[in-house]
Amino acid sequence: MAALRILLLPGDGIGPEIMRETRRLLDWFSRKRKLSFELSEGLVGGAAYDGEGAPVSDATLARARAVDAVLMVSVGGTKWDNVPRALRPEAGLLRLRKELDLFANLRPAIVFDALVDASTLRPEIVRGLDILIVRELTGGVYFGQPRGRETLSDGTERALDTQVYTRPEIERIARVAFELARKRRNKVTSVEKANVMESGAFWRAVVTPLAKAEYPDVTLEHLYADNCAMQLVRNPRQFDVIVTDNLFGDLLSDEAAMLTGSLGMLPSASLGAPDAKTGKRLSLYEPVHGSAPDIAGQNKANPLATFLTVAMMFRYSLDLGKDAERLEAAVKSALESGARTGDIMQPGKTLVSTTGMTDAVLKALDQAL
Ligand code: IPM
Ligand code: MG
Numbered sequence: 001m002a003a004l005r006i007l008l009l010p011g012d013g014i015g016p017e018i019m020r021e022t023r024r025l026l027d028w029f030s031r032k033r034k035l036s037f038e039l040s041e042g043l044v045g046g047a048a049y050d051g052e053g054a055p056v057s058d059a060t061l062a063r064a065r066a067v068d069a070v071l072m073v074s075v076g077g078t079k080w081d082n083v084p085r086a087l088r089p090e091a092g093l094l095r096l097r098k099e100l101d102l103f104a105n106l107r108p109a110i111v112f113d114a115l116v117d118a119s120t121l122r123p124e125i126v127r128g129l130d131i132l133i134v135r136e137l138t139g140g141v142y143f144g145q146p147r148g149r150e151t152l153s154d155g156t157e158r159a160l161d162t163q164v165y166t167r168p169e170i171e172r173i174a175r176v177a178f179e180l181a182r183k184r185r186n187k188v189t190s191v192e193k194a195n196v197m198e199s200g201a202f203w204r205a206v207v208t209p210l211a212k213a214e215y216p217d218v219t220l221e222h223l224y225a226d227n228c229a230m231q232l233v234r235n236p237r238q239f240d241v242i243v244t245d246n247l248f249g250d251l252l253s254d255e256a257a258m259l260t261g262s263l264g265m266l267p268s269a270s271l272g273a274p275d276a277k278t279g280k281r282l283s284l285y286e287p288v289h290g291s292a293p294d295i296a297g298q299n300k301a302n303p304l305a306t307f308l309t310v311a312m313m314f315r316y317s318l319d320l321g322k323d324a325e326r327l328e329a330a331v332k333s334a335l336e337s338g339a340r341t342g343d344i345m346q347p348g349k350t351l352v353s354t355t356g357m358t359d360a361v362l363k364a365l366d367q368a369l
Contacts, residue, residue: 003038004318005067009060011045012089013291014301014354015073021303021358022071025310025327028362032369033323040067044096045075045089045291055092061099069317070096070284073306074291093286098138100282102270103169104176105135105249106312107288109236109256109266114335118261118344121233126259131239132184133256134177135249137270139169140199142246163199165245170206172273177243178215187219187240191228191248203245225252232256253288262343263289264302267309269316285313295342299353302341304331307361326368333364 006026010019019041029035042048042060049055055075064070075089085091096102111119111129119126144162151157174190181188190207192200204222211220223231225248231238232255244252257266266288271281287305295301311327314320339360340349352360 001036003036004069005038005040006313007060007063007067007070008039008041009044009070009072010041010047011073011075011291012047012077013074013293013296015045015047015075015291017297017299017354018073018301018303018306021354022073022306022310024358024362025307028365029323032365033326035320035323044072044092046077046080048092049080049083049087049089055087055089056095061096064096064100064284065282068280069313071306071310071313072096072284072286074287074289076291077293077296079293089291094142096284097270098143100284101138101272102282102284103136103138103273104173104271105137105268106176106180106271106316107133107135107249107253107256107266107268108312109133109253109260111260112265112332112335114332115261115265115344118346119259121236121259126236129236129259130184131236131256132180132241133249133253134173134180134241134243135253136165136169136173136243136245137249138246139165140246163197163245163247165199165203167202167206170203171210174207174210174243175214176271177241178211178218181218181241182215185240186217187221188215189221189223189228189239189242191223191225191242191244191252193225193248194222195224199245207243228252229255232259257288262302264305264341264343265308266305267312269309269312271316281317283313283317285309285317299355300342301354302343303354303357304334304341304361307331307358326365327361329368330361330364333368334360337364 010016043051109131111126116123116127141161141163144164147161149159192203194200194204257263270284287309311324314324338349339352
């Protein structure tokens with residue numbers, strides 16, 4: 001079997017220590033499951049700015065295109081607060097997403113039984129929660145033109161961003177959501193602000209006939225983004241797949257993450273369109289959490305979002321569905337064993353480090369072998 005080529009991008013803050021533990025995890029799969037990985041490592045974010053003068057270099061982009069999957073942890077930190085916007089750590093991540101055309105960002109929010117009490121919401125509201133946010137990732141206000149700052153002729157300063165979506169952009173992300181819903185509970189909630197925004201009304205006008213023509217078997221519902229934010233804390237289990245634009249997806253996925261107990265639990269996959277010949281998609285796997293500079297370098301960070309992200313990479317890019325399940329089950333067992341990093345710590349549980357949580361997952365993997 002050809003080696004599976006993975007480019008590892010640890011990034012900033014807690015990124016490097018989580019990546020160090022993720023290597024142990026991948027090492028387990030190569031030893032115990034006889035998988036052959038060809039791992040290489042690159043810089044992204046502030047680390048790349050410091051080391052290579054740009055938050056992602058052309059060389060790293062080229063490597064990202066060439067491998068089977070890219071796994072990133074996190075970018076950003078106060079150290080780069082005064083760096084010009086185009087060179088900020090976040091710009092590296094945005095460039096990766098945009099240049100690889102990774103338009104579909106899958107953010108599953110699942111509440112593990114063992115963590116039901118770690119959520120800030122009551123257990124009966126979140127128990128069994130399993131929703132999937134499909135966030136459009138290469139359009140909208142994140143990239144829309146014109147943008148910038150200017151001074152009007154009367155001397156007034158202003159800044160602007162542009163929210164813009166084309167029909168093809170909306171159609172392709174909607175199709176991803178409908179296809180995924182078919183493998184789940186057959187329901188899609190499309191989220192925008194059609195009551196206020198022209199682009200929101202257009203989004204709705206594009207999704208509705210598409211659903212009717214191509215996915216009549218899937219239930220489609222529309223919600224305004226503010227209502228969706230409210231419904232997510234009121235009754236999150238009403239949702240199956242939520243499809244939304246780049247900015248609303250950013251906001252709603254942080255909110256959904258907290259339902260699961262911690263931002264430290266949420267994985268994500270950013271996928272491009274399948275290649276016409278090979279069917280392969282370019283991909284970037286990234287946990288939803290940030291670089292957590294406040295705890296960086298202390299071996300305190302929760303590595304589980306990244307481990308669950310590895311499971312998504314196994315499933316969506318490496319054709320290792322069984323190993324994805326194996327890994328997800330091991331995360332579940334590690335939590336059931338009582339191991340908790342600080343972000344999900346609860347009375348009566350065992351506080352562990354990043355390394356300790358990894359040990360617990362590796363132990364569970366061994367036990368299930
Ligand atoms: C995310 C992050 C990024 C975003 C930042 C780091 C640019 O918040 O992946 O959700 O806004 O998309
Ligand atoms: Mg975000």
